[in-house]
Amino acid sequence: MADLPADAVQRMHGAARAIRDGAFEAAEKLLADVLQAAPGHPEALRLGGILHNQRGEHGQAQALLLRALERRPDDAYLLMDLGSAQQGLGEREAAYASWRRACELAPDEPMPWYNLGRSLQLDGNTAPAVEALQRACALAPELLPARILLADALAHLGRFDEADAQYRAALRLHPACGDAWRGLANIKMRPLTEQDRQELALQFRRNSIAEPDRIAMGFALGKVNEDHGRHAEAFSAINEANFRMRRLSPWDAAGFSVYTDAVIEASRSLPAPLDPTLGREAILIVGLPRSGSTLFEQILAAHPQVEGASELNDLGEVIRDESLRREQAFPRWVADADASDWQRLGQDYLRRTARWRAQRPRFTDKMPENWLYAGVLRAMLPGAHVVETRRDAVETAWSCFKQQFYRLPHFSCDLRDIAAYLRDCERAMALWRQADPGHIRIQPYEALLAEPEATIRALLEFCGLPFDARCLDYHLAARSVRTPSASQVRQPLRRDTARAAHYGALLDPLRAALQA
Known part of the structure; x- marks a missing residue:
């Protein structure tokens, strides 16, 4: 200037x-x-x-x-x-x-490296993202967002010792950094120590904390208290964090149920697809978050024919762009779409996701809320396979409640809203599974615990994949896992994951809502 x-x-x-x-x-x-x-x-x-x-x-x-x-x-x-x-x-x-x-x-400028690394990380190119973010941190050690993103990327690659070191370096810069505490708490196979718990509780009580940091620290404090058997304190911290999230942008459970009704009704009558095999490359994993979806994706991604792409926005973006083009919100325009429209949309989705088939012919798309589009997939991507993951309803709901989701408004900030959302998902998927049983499958988490090999064989058969023993050792698969379950799916199968019973009567409102 x-x-x-x-x-x-x-x-x-x-x-x-x-x-x-x-x-x-x-x-x-x-x-x-x-x-x-x-x-x-x-x-x-x-x-x-x-x-x-x-x-x-x-x-x-x-x-x-x-x-x-x-x-x-x-x-x-x-x-x-x-x-x-x-x-x-x-x-x-x-x-x-x-x-x-x-x-x-x-x-020698940190910001270009930071922006390159951030974009690579968001696109799922985690290994090169780490290199760019390491360069940004070396050039500007005090650049807190770069250090947090680097720690996240290292955790996604399973490099947990390095991730831990970066999160703790961030805390030395800013002891009340909510994202750093969140990241440490999400390395679930390595619980925080009692010293960590006391330090986090001390920082959480500070008056000068920014609201996003306070919310993230509340979820982390809930996690560490749960790990240390302090369940009443855990519930209190998680409940407060969700209250603060809900205050920012409340979820409309009744409105969402009406929307689900409209989506169900719009999907009842769809044109026969021009190409019944379109989308056979795709395996969509849908349902509620925290229902075992990352674990089942890890199992599939261990197969030599499948690339695990994690949570992709592409399907929702295809629907959004078509809604903008038609100047009508989904699902209002569904009745006006003919077979060629659906084929065009399916081809658009496959074009957008082509990078995930550069090395392997099949790929997984593990965006949980894609269940909303499962009904129209029989016209749009009729060859795709849809796996709906299910876990005990109380455990799923409680896991959602204690996990911070950044997209607001979100159903997970209230136990009754979670129950209503779960019912909407289950009733919609039941109808769509009845309409297209060959391409939509329920995959219970508990079945995997009871009979791992039989369950994995059945899942592979449903997806049209030959059995491969590497899927039994899914935790050895080397890939980027970009969800809070990144550490859990790199461990052998555990059967002691239930937590809700420890909270007793505190979860009775949830149990009542699920039974309503």
Whole structure:
């Protein structure tokens, strides 16, 4: 900004603060004033690109950033922000090219490496994400978000000693860092010590904690208290954390049940597919979170023909984009879609997920809430196999309640809401399983505990896969597991996972809601 007049520099700083605070209209006006005084100034255009990216207007962001690059083609920060716009437009390869070029131009700047690593991690490319994030942390040891993301990525790869060290390094920077405590607590096969519990409880009582940190620390405190047999204290901490989450954005259980009814009704009459085999590459694992879905994905991913892709947003994005195109929310447009529309949508999903079939011909998509689309899959992806994981209802509900989910509003913040959501899922899936029994299967978690080999053989047969003994030793499979169960599925099968009974009457409202 060296060549800008002083008043324009002030406006630029004001615009940056306004973007940070979400005051987009004020930022837009300030930037317009700067560009009037200095037409085509690259830094003003860059801030305009950031503003449009924040609004989700990625096409406009890209246009501004490309204009700026004409003046400063070797500006690493312009390229970094351009990558964000390209990613928003679905131009994945172009985005990575921009981010990597930014790292080449400014190899000693931490932010290009951080942005590259963050995007690789979100895309499931965990090993290269670790390399980029390690570079960012080396260049800026105090950059807390980079250290947390690095720790998460290491945990996803099963490198738990290194993850533990990074989370603890983050706590040395910020002792009340909720994400660091959350990460340590999620390494479930390595419970926190009594000293950790006391330190976490001390930090949790501080008055100056930001609300996101307090919520994350509440869930972590619940976990460590449970591990130490302090169940009343565990319930209290988890209940408070959920109360704070629910206060941010309450879940509408009655409205969701009405929505489920509409989805069920829309899926009753669908056109016969043009290609009954479309989607045979896909195995969708659906149901409630914490019902054993990560474990069953790990079993399937141990098969040499299957890539475990974890939780993908692609199916929901295909439905969302079609809703935007038709200017009607799903499922209102379902009745107007013909066989060619469904085939187009199925092909779009397969195109978006093609990267997961680069090494192996089949892949798993373990997004739990995809159960909402299981009814229309017989028209959209008729060759796909859908595995609905089930676990004891009380254990599933309690596990959901004590796990922090970041997408709000979320049904898991209230025990009665969890029970209502579970009933909606089960009744919808029962109807769709009856309509398409050859492609939808219930997979009980308890059956795996009782007869591991027989259950695994039956699951592979349902998916059209030959038996492979490596699936019995699923915990040895080397892959990135990007869920809170990352540590559990790298251990042999355990039968002592039930926890709800320890809470006695505290969970009676849940039991009553499930029986209603």
